[in-house]
Amino acid sequence: MVHRKTLGQQAASAGIYAFLAALSILCVLPLLNVLAISLSSAAAIQSGKVSFFPVEITGGAYAFVAQKKAFLASIAVSAERVLLGLAINMVLTVLVAYPLSKDGSQFSFRTGYAWLFVFTMLFSGGLVPSYILVKELGMLDTLWALVLPGAVPVFNVILMLNFFRALPKELQEAAFMDGCGYWKLLWRIVVPLSLPSMATVGLFTIVGHWNEWFAGILFMNDSAHYPLASYLQTVVVQMDFTKIMDVDDAIYMQSLDDRAVKAAQIFLGALPIFCVYPFLQRFFMSGIVLGSVKE
Amino acid sequence: MSSKRWRMQLPLHVMIWPGLILVLLFCYGPMVGLIIAFQDFVPTNGLFGSEFVGLKHFEYMYSLPQTTEVIRNTLFISVMKIVAGLLAPIATALLLNEIRRESFKRSVQTLIYLPHFLSWVILSGILIEVLSPTNGIVNSLLASMGVEPIFFLGDQSWFPFVMVGTDVWKEFGFGTIVYLAALTSINPSLYEAAVIDGANRWQQTLYITLPGMLPIIVLMLTLSLGNVLNAGFDQIFNLYNPSVYATGDILDTYVYRLAFVNAQFSVATAVGLFKSVISFTLISISYWVAYRFANYRIF
Numbered sequence: 001m002v003h004r005k006t007l008g009q010q011a012a013s014a015g016i017y018a019f020l021a022a023l024s025i026l027c028v029l030p031l032l033n034v035l036a037i038s039l040s041s042a043a044a045i046q047s048g049k050v051s052f053f054p055v056e057i058t059g060g061a062y063a064f065v066a067q068k069k070a071f072l073a074s075i076a077v078s079a080e081r082v083l084l085g086l087a088i089n090m091v092l093t094v095l096v097a098y099p100l101s102k103d104g105s106q107f108s109f110r111t112g113y114a115w116l117f118v119f120t121m122l123f124s125g126g127l128v129p130s131y132i133l134v135k136e137l138g139m140l141d142t143l144w145a146l147v148l149p150g151a152v153p154v155f156n157v158i159l160m161l162n163f164f165r166a167l168p169k170e171l172q173e174a175a176f177m178d179g180c181g182y183w184k185l186l187w188r189i190v191v192p193l194s195l196p197s198m199a200t201v202g203l204f205t206i207v208g209h210w211n212e213w214f215a216g217i218l219f220m221n222d223s224a225h226y227p228l229a230s231y232l233q234t235v236v237v238q239m240d241f242t243k244i245m246d247v248d249d250a251i252y253m254q255s256l257d258d259r260a261v262k263a264a265q266i267f268l269g270a271l272p273i274f275c276v277y278p279f280l281q282r283f284f285m286s287g288i289v290l291g292s293v294k295e
Numbered sequence: 296m297s298s299k300r301w302r303m304q305l306p307l308h309v310m311i312w313p314g315l316i317l318v319l320l321f322c323y324g325p326m327v328g329l330i331i332a333f334q335d336f337v338p339t340n341g342l343f344g345s346e347f348v349g350l351k352h353f354e355y356m357y358s359l360p361q362t363t364e365v366i367r368n369t370l371f372i373s374v375m376k377i378v379a380g381l382l383a384p385i386a387t388a389l390l391l392n393e394i395r396r397e398s399f400k401r402s403v404q405t406l407i408y409l410p411h412f413l414s415w416v417i418l419s420g421i422l423i424e425v426l427s428p429t430n431g432i433v434n435s436l437l438a439s440m441g442v443e444p445i446f447f448l449g450d451q452s453w454f455p456f457v458m459v460g461t462d463v464w465k466e467f468g469f470g471t472i473v474y475l476a477a478l479t480s481i482n483p484s485l486y487e488a489a490v491i492d493g494a495n496r497w498q499q500t501l502y503i504t505l506p507g508m509l510p511i512i513v514l515m516l517t518l519s520l521g522n523v524l525n526a527g528f529d530q531i532f533n534l535y536n537p538s539v540y541a542t543g544d545i546l547d548t549y550v551y552r553l554a555f556v557n558a559q560f561s562v563a564t565a566v567g568l569f570k571s572v573i574s575f576t577l578i579s580i581s582y583w584v585a586y587r588f589a590n591y592r593i594f
Contacts, residue, residue: 009495009496012496013393016390016393016394017394017399019390020387020390020391020394020399020403021403023387023403023407024402024403024406024407025406026464027406027407027409027410027464027468028406028409030421030422030425031409031421033421033424033425033432034420034421034424034425037424048430048435051432051435092313092314092317095310095311095313095314096310096311096314096315098307098310099307099308099310099311100311102307106304106307107304107307108300108304109304109308113311113315116315116318116319117314117315117318120318120322120323122575122578122579123326123571123574123575124322124325124326124571125322125323125324125325125326125327125328125329125571126325126329126550126564126567126568126570126571127550127551127554127563127567128328128331128550128554128560128563128564128567129324129325129326129327129328129329129331129564130321130325130328131554132325132328132331132338132342132560133320133321133324133325133328148317148321149321150321151314151317151318151321152314152317152318157314181306182306182307182310183306183310186310207412211412211413211414211416211417212414213414213416214528214529214532218555229414229416232416232417232420233416233533236416236420237416237419237420237423237533259424259430262420262424263424265420266417266420266421266424269416269417269420270413270417273412273413273417277409277412280412281404281405281408
């Protein structure tokens with residue numbers, strides 16, 4: 001390769017570095033602004049002094065949020081939802097993906113089953129019929145309404161299916177010859193070999209359940225059953241305090257800035273995502289891309 | 296089929312059944328419920344007790360001037376999102392490809408992927424704060440340059456463009472992954488040959504990198520056709536308000552309000568069905584084209 005660069009090439013290269021650096025900073029500046037507001041004093045916020053660094057640092061907004069009953073209750077709902085949703089999604093993903101990863105010669109109905117699942121990605125009954133179904137099943141205001149309608153994530157099934165297919169066939173054939181049944185094969189050989197990709201799918205499932213807000217709004221009549229994402233949607237985004245208002249809110253609010261309280265709740269809502277982000281990032285480069293787009 | 300073969304495959308069937316039952320109930324069940332689009336649905340009479348009225352609700356939908364407006368908004372926003380959402384990641388991937396310092400490249404990727412993982416609820420909370428006309432940081436910066444405050448989320452003419460801009464902000468980074476993967480599959484000896492022939496970086500990009508990425512670009516464009524009626528419910532539902540309905544109301548938010556604000560369940564279902572059928576047709580065509588010409592398979 002050429003080692004010496006002309007002046008013009010150096011300038012172009014420096015320009016690209018600068019542009020990409022600016023672009024990356026632009027992606028996180030709004031987040032920094034909100035974080036700074038959440039940590040600043042009411043006086044500093046109201047006088048417009050806060051930009052990307054906290055001014056007159058205080059944890060008052062966080063202390064206030066930490067004692068808000070509705071906020072804490074919604075975190076508990078979110079935690080239950082993530083755990084139950086993760087368990088159901090993962091078990092069903094593996095159980096559906098494994099038979100579908102077989103050839104037509106090993107599993108005659110494979111293609112028929114596969115189309116039944118794939119069709120649900122292409123067409124859906126829509127909002128009103130889904131709502132009526134959940135209502136008729138008596139699942140309104142229960143945790144089941146948040147986890148069962150999406151119990152089989154078909155996209156994840158396809159990812160796992162492609163991964164299972166890439167496992168060495170000889171291993172399973174040998175075990176099969178030795179009289180090992182499909183259940184034992186799945187549990188003893190396939191699952192242990194797939195733990196890394198299952199971790200990837202699992203992390204995406206956790207993020208998905210934590211972020212999902214619409215089912216909560218749709219299926220919960222009582223805001224006490226809202227997961228955190230739905231709670232934030234109501235309180236921070238729609239600013240609808242008629243549904244959720246703690247009695248002692250008014251007393252605290254006098255000494256705090258409303259924007260700081262909102263900012264603190266936004267930041268706490270995003271915090272779990274920031275925590276799993278380093279793990280996510282390590283996985284998705286290799287896992288998701290190779291699984292989804294094939295040549 | 297022999298019963299021996301059936302018995303051998305039985306465990307595979309049993310594995311699928313729990314998932315299949317839930318999919319039949321929660322995905323195919325609502326499809327049966329679509330009949331309420333052809334009924335005067337009254338919740339207390341139930342699914343099979345309501346009167347059948349044929350295409351009445353579709354005719355009503357067609358007669359509403361609002362419907363045309365909503366379809367126009369949906370197409371405008373989604374087409375702009377598809378175009379911008381295709382160009383921004385390609386440009387970013389090409390620029391990242393020029394970076395030789397791995398640590399810098401990885402830092403950029405870490406930061407630009409981040410917004411993809413935050414939900415529109417969180418991002419809307421952030422955007423409402425940042426874009427506020429009274430005390431948001433964007434308008435403070437504009438004010439310091441002598442620009443009048445802009446009500447980005449309350450001004451009809453701004454709203455669709457703010458939706459496209461913020462959607463690109465959220466997704467362009469994550470969108471680069473596909474193109475970066477395509478870049479690694481380009482044969483390095485092509486570049487070596489080009490350098491010997493005296494091609495500079497720009498010519499290499501133009502004649503090797505871009506043609507090398509073309510198949511994946513065409514594939515992504517084809518697959519995005521299925522989204523022409525999806526202008527982004529999560530984003531718009533969280534950011535819109537009655538003052539921008541004229542330019543910002545889209546099919547999905549319209550269906551939601553028809554059903555849960557106006558309680559017109561049958562009309563809402565009819566509009567939803569109209570959207571689903573068109574989307575299904577577009578997705579089927581785009582997947583067929585992708586399969587036929589790029590050998591792309593879903594599974």
